[in-house]
Amino acid sequence: MALSCAAEACDCEPWKEKHQEAQGALAEGRNFEAVQLVNASLEAYESLLKDADVQTGLLASDSSRFVQDARSKLSESQAVEIADIYTTRAEVLMALGGLGRALTELKSSLLLAPGNERATRLNEHCAELQAATKEAVKEWETDEAAKKVPVYMLTGFLGSGKTTLLNHILNDMHGKKLAVIENEFGEIGIDDALIATRQDLGKEHILEMNNGCICCTLRGDFIEGMQKVLKDVRARGSHLDAVFIETTGLADPSPIASTFFLDQFMRENYRLDSILGVCDTKHVLSQLTDLRADACVNEATEQVAFSDRLLLTKTDLCTEAELESVTQQLKRMNPYATLLPLNLRDTEKPLPVEDLCDVRAFSLDKALEFDSTFLDEQDDHVHDPFIKALGVKLQGSLNQDRLNGFFAEVLKRYPKEMYRMKGILDVKGIEERYIFHAVNCHFGGVPQGAWSSDTARESRAVFIGRGIDHVWIVDRLRLCFEAPATGVIESNVKSAHS
Known part of the structure; x- marks a missing residue:
């Protein structure tokens, strides 16, 4: 009722109408709607300042800088x-x-209008709340958030080591009841087959989401999946200790993180514990400076800036000077994140899971400081349309020597444009699955894991790059069959936003 009354009473400028609607929404406890309305009010007000010679875009996005300028x-x-x-x-x-x-907003308010009694009162109350909150954090067990399922988001650019890290964590947390959300860029999934097999981590606890990105096109499916996982577990009278989300290497973590605040079910049942950003120290600097098409986000930059923990992988491939350069750049981009070097190739050294899990590192304040529109409905995320994924399925054994020649030819032709290659192949003479990975010009492949006895052997591979001739790749790959005349290839090409 309060909102409708405000709207009826306001025969005035758009900014006033939005402001009154925001106050009405706040009074009724519709806080997320109130955020969007008050931001809309500020955006509408900015149109009134065209003749004031103030820097555009700051009024709604950065109150401190706006006040300083205007x-x-x-x-x-x-x-x-x-x-x-x-x-x-x-x-x-x-x-x-x-x-x-909130304290930042109140400081800006009081600088503009020192006599604002409401701002003065709220400023004192907010400071008291902040002090009390810091004390309350020490009592996690009695906190309402402790009843919610903790969620850990693994983000990082293509080939940084997310799946390897996830396998380490799953093995280390043996005995815990976990769920895994696996998102891959492209229609053909690879990583689900590479997730560590655990008897107590059944297939119903692994949700594979391909053919899109959960930061944009699959966000609705992501919420439905999170609902289904929790409801299925509770229907069996069980519970979840944690959920791990492995995003595609081209995902922007911000829209995914905001889902835990904007959606009621997610807000009431889950808590985003931390965003773990995996950084390939050998390639991260070039990834951060990689040019994108106009209006397209550089996902690597967003991943670094939004992470609570930055996990440095492949440090053994870097010199001390290179590692120092990477470390300094990451600290400049995200001074809040904790940097943790990880050697995922050293199976003897235990993973410091205690530094990664149940640390409650995600902060709404930090998210808002980095992105003032974090709590707005985000529907404008744009991926680079020139980055595409070629997915292939191959029926028929492949020849090892021809494969080696194929990979060498691809890497020579696309040394920078081919961001990622990965796959599970049926190679003649090798009884196990042949698993290969490539990041830029670094390639590796090993026999690993038996084929399932329930299904016929089928090779799967994904090639992700910018400006790649996909027809050429399929034609060259067709020559790698042991018997090219009888080999069968199915292929499809997807862009990140399709």
Whole structure:
């Protein structure tokens, strides 16, 4: 009722209408809607400042910088009005638990309008809440969040080592009841077959999501999958100790993370414990500077900036100088993240799971500081349309020597454009599955794991790159069959946003 009354009473400018609607939503406890409404109010108000010579885009996104730039250029009435909107946004953020960002908004409000009594009162209350919250964090066991299932998101660019890390974690957490959400870029999945087999981690606890990205096209499917996993477990009278999400290497973690706040079911049943960013130290600097098509996000940059832990893999391939350069760049991009070098090839050295899990590292304040629109409905994420995944299925044994020649030819032709190759192959003369990985020009392949006795042997491979001639790859791969005349290839090409 409050919202409709506000709307009826407001025969005025759009920014005022949105502001009143935001206050109505806040009064009714619709806090996430209130965030979007108050941001819309600020965006509408910015259109009134065209003649004020202020930097555009800051009013809604960065209150501190806006006040620094525009304080002396605003009229007294404008300063009071903007301060009032900032105060409302602070009140909404306090209701959501974003106390640090709320204090920033209140500081900006008081700089614009020092006599704002509501801002003064909220500022004192918010500071008290923040101090009390720091003490309450020490009592995790009594916290309501302890009843929710912790979720760990593994992010990182193509070939950084996410699946290898996940296998280490799953083996280390033996006996725990876990679920795994596996998202792959492309229609043909590979990683699900590479996840460590555990007798207590049944197939019903592994959800494979291919043919899209859960940060955009599959976000609705992702929420439905998370609902199904939890409901199935509870229907059996069991429980979940944790959920691990391995995102595609081309995923932006921000829209995925916001789902845990924007969706009611996710908010009430799960808590995002931490985002684990896996960084291939040999290639991460080139990945961070890789150019993208206009308006397309560089996912590697987003992955680094949004992570709570940055896990440095393949450090043995770097010199000390290279490692120092990588470390300094990552610290500049994300000063909040903890950097942990990991040698995933050393099976004798235990993985420091205690530094990765149940650390409650994800912070709404940090997320809002990096992206002020974090709590808005995010539907504008755009992947580079020139990055595509070629998925192939092959029926018929492959010749080892011809395969070696094929891989050498591909890497020579596309030394930088081919970001990732991976697959499980049926090679004549090798009884086990032949598993291969390639990141840029680094290639490796080993026989590993027996073929299933329930199904016929079928090779699967994925090639991900920018500007790749997929027809050429299929034609060259066809020559790798032991008997090319009888070999069968199925192929498809997908872009990240399709």
